[in-house]
Amino acid sequence: xxxxxxxxxxxxxxxxxxxxxxxxxxxxxxxxxxxxxxxxxxxxxxxxxxxxxxxxxxxxxxxxxxxxxxxxxxxxxxxxxxxxxxxxxxxxxxxxxxxxxxxxxxxxxxxxxxxxxxxxxxxx
Amino acid sequence: xxxxxxxxxxxxxxxxxxxxxxxxxxxxxxxxxxxxxxxxxxxxxxxxxxxxxxxxxxxxxxxxxxxxxxxxxxxxxxxxxxxxxxxxxxxxxxxxxxxxxxxxxxxxxxxxxxxxxxxxxxxx
DNA sequence: ATCTTCACTTGCATTTTACAAGTATTTTTA
DNA sequence: TAAAAATACTTGTAAAATGCAAGTGAAGAT
Numbered sequence: 687x688x689x690x691x692x693x694x695x696x697x698x699x700x701x702x703x704x705x706x707x708x709x710x711x712x713x714x715x716x717x718x719x720x721x722x723x724x725x726x727x728x729x730x731x732x733x734x735x736x737x738x739x740x741x742x743x744x745x746x747x748x749x750x751x752x753x754x755x756x757x758x759x760x761x762x763x764x765x766x767x768x769x770x771x772x773x774x775x776x777x778x779x780x781x782x783x784x785x786x787x788x789x790x791x792x793x794x795x796x797x798x799x800x801x802x803x804x805x806x807x808x809x810x
Numbered sequence: 811x812x813x814x815x816x817x818x819x820x821x822x823x824x825x826x827x828x829x830x831x832x833x834x835x836x837x838x839x840x841x842x843x844x845x846x847x848x849x850x851x852x853x854x855x856x857x858x859x860x861x862x863x864x865x866x867x868x869x870x871x872x873x874x875x876x877x878x879x880x881x882x883x884x885x886x887x888x889x890x891x892x893x894x895x896x897x898x899x900x901x902x903x904x905x906x907x908x909x910x911x912x913x914x915x916x917x918x919x920x921x922x923x924x925x926x927x928x929x930x931x932x933x934x
Numbered sequence: 935a936t937c938t939t940c941a942c943t944t945g946c947a948t949t950t951t952a953c954a955a956g957t958a959t960t961t962t963t964a
Numbered sequence: 965t966a967a968a969a970a971t972a973c974t975t976g977t978a979a980a981a982t983g984c985a986a987g988t989g990a991a992g993a994t
Contacts, residue, residue: 705866708921708928709850709914715925717843719982726833735941742829746983751942773991774940782924789920790833792912797832800906801839804832843951859972870952875973897960898971 715760720745721753725786733776734768839884844869845877849910857900858892
């Protein structure tokens with residue numbers, strides 16, 4: 687018998703938030719080993735699936751396509767055509783996605799200062 | 811038997827880095843759904859194991875103790891005694907850990923602006 | 935028309951996470 | 965001082981996420 691906390695799944699497939707804390711919600715959406723690396727690539731000007739795959743960390747393609755889908759659903763990323771008239775896709779950050787720049791920049795600054803052996807990529 | 815210090819696998823069990831990118835290294839260390847919530851709690855002034863457990867997100871205790879161990883090993887957190895003379899433990903951020911504040915603040919700002927239904931906890 | 939590239943998807947083994955329960959100290963209470 | 969409660973975990977196990985290799989169909993190039 688379920689005691690205090692109701693366990694029922696809401697009808698919509700919205701991933702449940704753990705709390706209303708903005709940090710917790712941020713992590714619910716972007717907090718894993720790969721998602722913010724895709725955002726980093728986008729901030730660095732990369733836009734194609736193959737470019738994300740070619741990044742030195744080597745993201746698996748199934749993970750990448752799932753993350754791109756989630757970021758697109760959440761309005762952080764949008765699809766465009768890779769070149770005028772082409773049916774191949776590319777991705778770019780929405781305004782909401784661009785607004786993640788300060789987060790990535792503060793992470794980069796911390797890493798450069800506090801983790802040995804890191805070195806900055808060109809620029810963000 | 812490796813006679814001299816092999817370059818491939820250092821004797822300590824340092825988790826392999828995916829690349830020298832400071833963002834990637836940051837995520838190797840802190841990039842999951844729970845670790846930065848512990849840092850958030852520490853920035854909010856919480857210091858005891860039970861306080862972290864009592865946070866609204868409900869971190870499982872095995873995850874919490876593993877994360878505290880890792881953060882302590884990496885010099886982000888240090889142990890202190892919970893009250894003078896007590897043998898119970900508490901935790902606090904080192905200087906390196908305090909330096910994570912801008913990261914948490916930018917995440918918080920993004921969440922408040924771009925994710926509905928989030929509301930700020932007291933202050934950080 | 936054929937070949938190659940692109941952007942995925944699928945299947946499966948491995949790893950990590952979540953949840954419940956248990957345990958050894960330490961501290962408080964009677 | 966003995967019993968009870970709190971503290972800070974550990975252990976076991978089911979569920980979910982991840983990592984890797986291989987496969988697929990549409991698009992573009994030759």
